[in-house]
Every structure is written in structure tokens, then in C-alpha cells.
Amino acid sequence: MPVAAGREANRSVARRFSSRSPIRTGARTAKVAIRFPTPHSVPLTxxxxxxxxxxxxxxxxxxxxxxxxxxxxxxxxxxxxxxxxxxxxxxxxxxxxxxxxxxxxxxxxxxxxxxxxxxxxxxxxxxxxxxxxxxxxxxxxxxxxxxxxxxxxxxxxxxxxxxxxxxxxxxxxxxxxxxxxxxxxxxxxxxxxxxxxxxxxxxxxxxxxxxxxxxxxxxxxxHLRFGNFEVFYYRNQPQRLAPLADHVIDEHFPQLRETPDRYAAWLAEVIERTARLIAQWQAVGFCHGVMNTDNMSILGLTLDYGPYGFLDAFDAHHICNHSDEGGRYAYDRQPGIGYWNCSRLLQATLPLLDADEQRAVEIAESLLERYGPQYSKTMTGLWRAKLGLRDEQDQDVELINRFLGLLHAGRGDFTRSFRLLADVAMASDASAGPLRDEMRDLAAFDAWLPDYRARLQAQALGDDERRAAMNAVNPKFVLRNHLAQQAIEDAERGGASEIETLLSLLRKPYDEHPGFETYAAEPPPEARLIEVSCSS
Incomplete structure (x- = not known):
């Protein structure tokens, strides 16, 4: 299974910088709907x-x-x-x-x-x-x-x-x-x-x-992005880098202002934020669609929503952007692309790291090495939480990957499957039936289930408490493409009711919202072929 979790993630994205993309210093290659929260201060006009x-x-x-x-x-x-x-x-x-x-x-x-x-x-x-x-x-x-x-x-x-x-x-x-x-x-x-x-x-x-x-x-x-720095490196205008980097540090990393190696410390933070961000994407089944370096935030924010998509049927190799013919930005490639994009940022900022080119490359390579462990730590922690595993045990990574493999093989609905998993009791009873219905390889699921139950029994956590914890990290509602399309069609007619309904659900995605089960269901057959492209 190429879905990275734990050590698998570390192997897939923490390769040596020089082995994949060496840093080089030579040739440059309707009805208005408004919600009113409690204000935090005197409101302004x-x-x-x-x-x-x-x-x-x-x-x-x-x-x-x-x-x-x-x-x-x-x-x-x-x-x-x-x-x-x-x-x-x-x-x-x-x-x-x-x-x-x-x-x-x-x-x-x-x-x-x-x-x-x-x-x-x-x-x-x-x-x-x-x-x-x-x-x-x-x-x-x-x-x-x-x-x-x-x-x-x-x-x-x-x-x-x-x-x-x-x-x-x-x-x-x-x-x-x-x-x-x-x-x-x-x-x-x-x-x-x-x-x-x-x-x-x-x-x-x-x-x-x-x-x-x-x-x-x-x-x-x-809204600054990796590409704001790349343009000056490739134009051979290194004098433009420091003012922009200082602007970012002054505005967003003020604790680093007086640090002698502030640029390296800042880039280390950017790399780790990026690794954590992409782990969070993976955990909710979010596919960005266009992970170009100009769409990567310098603050580790999700930036530029074009042909994105949340997974319905789980396919680890899912490509949400039909313009991406080679699958460069497929779901299971996102962690590695994040690593590669960080390497491009480090290459662009080499002149900030050291006046000596070789020393700058060494610093950059050491900074990039932070990505894999940070991604692996975050991703494994998120998968454990999604499976209701409070403590850490050595077999967890294998258990997690086996479950993801079952979903991949059976194209089980990603979001619904994790909500159903929360209902599986530690005892050997029929509580796993709805989840079993999502599976195609029933023999493999039936072999996995006792191991999962044994793992749950090894921790001091009752079914009710674990279910609540799992439902607090596994959303019931995500922005599925067919739901977004319904809101688009309503908006094109001048309406905002579907936008308002979706926002009411998406603002509390972990709640049950009785009466809105259709918004948590897998898409109907006629809506499963919705395609999004770079013009989206």
C-alpha cells in the first residue's frame, strides 16, 4: 500500500535531498445569508x-x-x-x-x-x-x-x-x-x-x-508563497531575497528577529509546518490537485483552492484534477510532492543561508531532513487517533496500513468508513456489520478485525469514551464534490440556500446533525463522475 503512515511515510518522503533533487548553485534551471458571531472587540465600520x-x-x-x-x-x-x-x-x-x-x-x-x-x-x-x-x-x-x-x-x-x-x-x-x-x-x-x-x-x-x-x-x-522567493533566485537577484525574508520574519516569526541564524530557523519552521499541513490533508482525505510551488504557502496554510477534492470511494492513487494526466498530484503522492516543493524553496533561498555555496547547500540539506520525521510523526499520530488508539504500540503502523489497504481494495467510502469504525465494539458482536459492508475483501477484513479488537482491549479505554474520541477527529461531513456542485448550481440561479446549509454542516463537521444524513452519504451514481480542472 503506498498510503504512507508512520515508518512507511518516513521512507516515502525522507529521502536524501541530493538523491532526488540536488540543490545547485550553478545554472538556473441572491438572498444574502450572514451569520453573527460574538465580536471580540468594539466593532468597526x-x-x-x-x-x-x-x-x-x-x-x-x-x-x-x-x-x-x-x-x-x-x-x-x-x-x-x-x-x-x-x-x-x-x-x-x-x-x-x-x-x-x-x-x-x-x-x-x-x-x-x-x-x-x-x-x-x-x-x-x-x-x-x-x-x-x-x-x-x-x-x-x-x-x-x-x-x-x-x-x-x-x-x-x-x-x-x-x-x-x-x-x-x-x-x-x-x-x-x-x-x-x-x-x-x-x-x-x-x-x-x-x-x-x-x-x-x-x-x-x-x-x-x-x-x-x-x-x-x-x-x-x-498570501506569500514559495514562488515569491523562487523568482529572484532564478533571475539571479539574490539581493531581493533578504528584504522579503525579513518582511516574513518580522510579520510572522518575530521571535526569530534577533537570532543570528534567523533565516535557517525560519526555513526550518516553514518546512515543518508544510509537513504537518500535508499530513492533515491526508488524514481527512483532502486532495489539493495543483501542488505547484506557487501554490505553497510560506506560512503552511492551504492556499489556492482550484481542482481540489475530498475522497469519496478511497483510492490511494486518486487524481482529483483531470488536467493532471500524469497523476503528479495524486493523493498518495502529496507527501512526496511537499518534500520536493520544500527542496525548491531551499534552493531558492540558498544565498540567505551562507555566503559559501557549499556550506549553504549543507545547511539546506540538513533543513530538508526535518520534513520526513515531522511528516511521519504527525501522520502516525493522526492515524492512531482516527483508529481510536490512545497509546503507542509497535504494531500500530502495520494495523493502520492494513485497514487503509482494505479501504483501497474495496473502494470503501473514506469519511463514512472511519465514522463506522468508531461504532465497532471491543467485544465480538455484530457492531462491525455496517463497516464490513464497505469492504470488498471480506476474508481480509475478517482477519484484520480480531487484531484491531485485541489492540483496543490492550488500552484502558471503554467503547463509549473511545467512540466519542474517534468521532471528534473523524468528520461526518466533508465538502464532497457533488455537494459543492449543488451549491454552485443554486448560486448560478441567484440562490444561497445551499451555501448556507453546507456552511452550517461544515462549521460543525463532527456533529451528527440529525435530518441531514444525505449530506454525509456517498454521492449518487450520477454524481460520481464530476470532474474538476485547473479552470475550477
């Missing part, structure tokens, strides 16, 4: 927000100042007051005309300096020398009453110098998917960008067909 675009102040070498393209007849489809509360925005503002005009890109915020960031990246393993924010623009940062800084970024607000002949627009389809996914991941406990608002307009946008334009406002501590 739009005009009271104090924007400060500290990234733009680094200079034009790091991007371009831009102006949003107004959206025709903008209408608020949905706004998330939970996200507004992150930067103290009054939730009553979300239904105002000024809010819609502002976050459609039609009305400037006081102090906003829209800025499209420059970056490059390895796309499907091939270096592309200039990418950049082709349909996104950073308005600036807002600091809340708790001292936290949040980027406000419009996505789909029109062309920038990096649009590469594209229109700079997003469509309703992709915007609904990102809006929902960012909420889903947040409430699964997985680091992610957030989405404040989803605004639609009448502007026609050509993709595979003619669709309608939409703009979302993304909110995150930072």
Missing part, C-alpha cells in the same frame, strides 16, 4: 478600518500597483461574519451597499494600496519564470485589537501585469468552491486562507463556456 500594505512598501521589485476592474451590477451572495470578526469588522456592515461595492472592487477602502505580487514557480515540475497574482490583488493588511495582522485580498477583481493575456476574473463556479472549502478546512482544524465575501456580477467570462464573474475577498495572515 468600513471607514474605520486602517489598511497598511506593508508588502507594497517593499517596492516595485516585488509586484505591481494595480486598480480593480469594477464589477457590473454587483450582488452579495454570501458573507461570513465569522471571518469579519477576525479583523473586528461590524457584522451589520456586511449587508450594506458600501460593503458590496468595496469588496466587488468598485469602491476603494481608505488606505488601500492594491498590489499584485510577483512570483514564479514550478508547475507540474517545470519551472515557469514569471507568474504572479494574475487575478488577485492585495488591498493591504488590517491589524485587529488583539494585534493580529490580516491580509485582505480580492480574487477575481480584474487584470494585473501578471494576467498573461487572461481576463483576471474568477467565475461563480470556482468562487463558490473556494468560499466553501476555506470554511470547511478551517473547521476541520487545518490551516487555511479564509473567505470573507462572495459577490457576483453580470460580466460574462469565457472559460469552457460563457460564465458569470464573481469576486471573493480572501483573508489570511499572509
Amino acid at each position: 468600513l471607514d474605520q478600518l486602517h489598511l497598511d500594505n506593508r508588502l507594497a512598501r517593499l517596492g516595485d521589485a516585488y509586484g505591481a500597483r494595480v486598480a480593480p476592474t469594477p464589477l457590473s451590477q454587483p450582488r452579495l451572495l454570501h458573507a461570513d461574519a465569522e471571518v469579519a470578526a477576525l479583523f473586528d469588522l461590524d457584522p451589520s456592515t456586511l449587508s450594506s451597499e458600501a460593503f458590496v461595492e468595496t469588496f466587488a472592487g468598485n469602491r476603494p477602502l481608505p488606505g488601500a494600496e492594491p498590489f499584485a505580487a510577483l512570483y514564479a514557480g514550478h508547475q507540474f515540475g517545470v519551472y515557469v519564470p514569471q507568474l504572479g497574482d494574475g487575478r488577485a490583488m492585495l488591498l493591504g493588511q488590517v491589524r485587529n485589537a488583539r494585534g493580529e495582522s490580516w491580509d485582505l485580498q480580492l480574487k477575481g477583481a480584474g487584470q494585473t501585469p501578471y494576467s498573461r493575456f487572461a481576463d483576471g476574473r474568477a467565475v461563480i463556479r470556482s468562487s463558490v468552491r473556494e468560499y466553501l472549502a476555506s470554511a470547511a478546512m478551517q473547521h476541520l482544524g487545518i490551516p487555511t486562507t479564509r473567505a470573507l465575501s462572495l459577490i457576483v456580477g453580470d460580466d460574462p467570462v469565457r472559460r469552457e463556456t460563457i460564465e458569470r464573474a464573481a469576486v471573493i475577498c480572501r483573508v489570511a495572515p499572509s
Whole structure:
């Protein structure tokens, strides 16, 4: 089974840097639905927000100042007051005309300096020398009453110098998917960008067909990515790296400011965050779809929701992006791709590590070695929790991988199977029947089950307590593709009821939500062939 857990994960992703991708220093290769959380501070109006675009102040070498393209007849489809509360925005503002005009890109915020960031990246393993924010623009940062800084970024607000002949627009389809996914991941406990608002307009946008334009406002501590550093390494502009790295450290790793080897310490943290993030993806069956280096967050956030997907029937080799013909970003390859992407970041930042090239390579290789153990530790811990194993025993990795192998062989529903596993009692009774129905190789399952029950009996944890613990880490509800498609079709008709229903479930994905069982079921046969691509 190529699904990595424990030592298997360590072997699959912790290979020596030089054996796979050596660091080189030579040639550069509708109805508005709003929820109202309890505010944490005195709420602010739009005009009271104090924007400060500290990234733009680094200079034009790091991007371009831009102006949003107004959206025709903008209408608020949905706004998330939970996200507004992150930067103290009054939730009553979300239904105002000024809010819609502002976050459609039609009305400037006081102090906003829209800025499209420059970056490059390895796309499907091939270096592309200039990418950049082709349909996104950073308005600036807002600091809340708790001292936290949040980027406000419009996505789909029109062309920038990096649009590469594209229109700079997003469509309703992709915007609904990102809006929902960012909420889903947040409430699964997985680091992610957030989405404040989803605004639609009448502007026609050509993709595979003619669709309608939409703009979302993304909110995150930072939208910087690996590719922001790669572009300067490959342009042979090492003098641009330190100001950008210092900006990241000052803003997000202030404890490292006075550290003599602050760049190495910062990169070590980025690598370990990335390893933990991808382990969390694997544990909930999340497939990113386009793990290019320009889609990798410098803070270890889930960034850029394009052709993502949560697993339905478990296939370890599942490819969620039909544009990925070679399966580079298949589910079981995500851990190794995370490792490879970290190697590209380290290569790009070699000039920061040491003036001596050989010494810089040695430091980079030692930093990359952190990825495998961090991934393995996190992944094994998550699998143990999903199987209800409180303590650690040597046979756990084999037991876990055998269960994943059963799911893979029988294409059992990933999310439902782990919820059903929680109902399996330690005693030899019929409680395993519903889970057994998910299996194809019944003989193998019947051989595995006694071993699992024996493992449960070896720990001091009763069935009820274990079931509660397992249901607290195994979601009942995830954003399945067919559910997202239902919300898209509703939104394209001008409705937001499906978005609101899904958000109510995804905000509490571990709860039972009686009456909504159809949202936890596997997709119906006619919905199993939904495909998503890079245009999603």
C-alpha cells in the first residue's frame, strides 16, 4: 500500500535531498445569508478600518500597483461574519451597499494600496519564470485589537501585469468552491486562507463556456508563497531575497528577529509546518490537485483552492484534477510532492543561508531532513487517533496500513468508513456489520478485525469514551464534490440556500446533525463522475 503512515511515510518522503533533487548553485534551471458571531472587540465600520500594505512598501521589485476592474451590477451572495470578526469588522456592515461595492472592487477602502505580487514557480515540475497574482490583488493588511495582522485580498477583481493575456476574473463556479472549502478546512482544524465575501456580477467570462464573474475577498495572515522567493533566485537577484525574508520574519516569526541564524530557523519552521499541513490533508482525505510551488504557502496554510477534492470511494492513487494526466498530484503522492516543493524553496533561498555555496547547500540539506520525521510523526499520530488508539504500540503502523489497504481494495467510502469504525465494539458482536459492508475483501477484513479488537482491549479505554474520541477527529461531513456542485448550481440561479446549509454542516463537521444524513452519504451514481480542472 503506498498510503504512507508512520515508518512507511518516513521512507516515502525522507529521502536524501541530493538523491532526488540536488540543490545547485550553478545554472538556473441572491438572498444574502450572514451569520453573527460574538465580536471580540468594539466593532468597526468600513471607514474605520486602517489598511497598511506593508508588502507594497517593499517596492516595485516585488509586484505591481494595480486598480480593480469594477464589477457590473454587483450582488452579495454570501458573507461570513465569522471571518469579519477576525479583523473586528461590524457584522451589520456586511449587508450594506458600501460593503458590496468595496469588496466587488468598485469602491476603494481608505488606505488601500492594491498590489499584485510577483512570483514564479514550478508547475507540474517545470519551472515557469514569471507568474504572479494574475487575478488577485492585495488591498493591504488590517491589524485587529488583539494585534493580529490580516491580509485582505480580492480574487477575481480584474487584470494585473501578471494576467498573461487572461481576463483576471474568477467565475461563480470556482468562487463558490473556494468560499466553501476555506470554511470547511478551517473547521476541520487545518490551516487555511479564509473567505470573507462572495459577490457576483453580470460580466460574462469565457472559460469552457460563457460564465458569470464573481469576486471573493480572501483573508489570511499572509498570501506569500514559495514562488515569491523562487523568482529572484532564478533571475539571479539574490539581493531581493533578504528584504522579503525579513518582511516574513518580522510579520510572522518575530521571535526569530534577533537570532543570528534567523533565516535557517525560519526555513526550518516553514518546512515543518508544510509537513504537518500535508499530513492533515491526508488524514481527512483532502486532495489539493495543483501542488505547484506557487501554490505553497510560506506560512503552511492551504492556499489556492482550484481542482481540489475530498475522497469519496478511497483510492490511494486518486487524481482529483483531470488536467493532471500524469497523476503528479495524486493523493498518495502529496507527501512526496511537499518534500520536493520544500527542496525548491531551499534552493531558492540558498544565498540567505551562507555566503559559501557549499556550506549553504549543507545547511539546506540538513533543513530538508526535518520534513520526513515531522511528516511521519504527525501522520502516525493522526492515524492512531482516527483508529481510536490512545497509546503507542509497535504494531500500530502495520494495523493502520492494513485497514487503509482494505479501504483501497474495496473502494470503501473514506469519511463514512472511519465514522463506522468508531461504532465497532471491543467485544465480538455484530457492531462491525455496517463497516464490513464497505469492504470488498471480506476474508481480509475478517482477519484484520480480531487484531484491531485485541489492540483496543490492550488500552484502558471503554467503547463509549473511545467512540466519542474517534468521532471528534473523524468528520461526518466533508465538502464532497457533488455537494459543492449543488451549491454552485443554486448560486448560478441567484440562490444561497445551499451555501448556507453546507456552511452550517461544515462549521460543525463532527456533529451528527440529525435530518441531514444525505449530506454525509456517498454521492449518487450520477454524481460520481464530476470532474474538476485547473479552470475550477
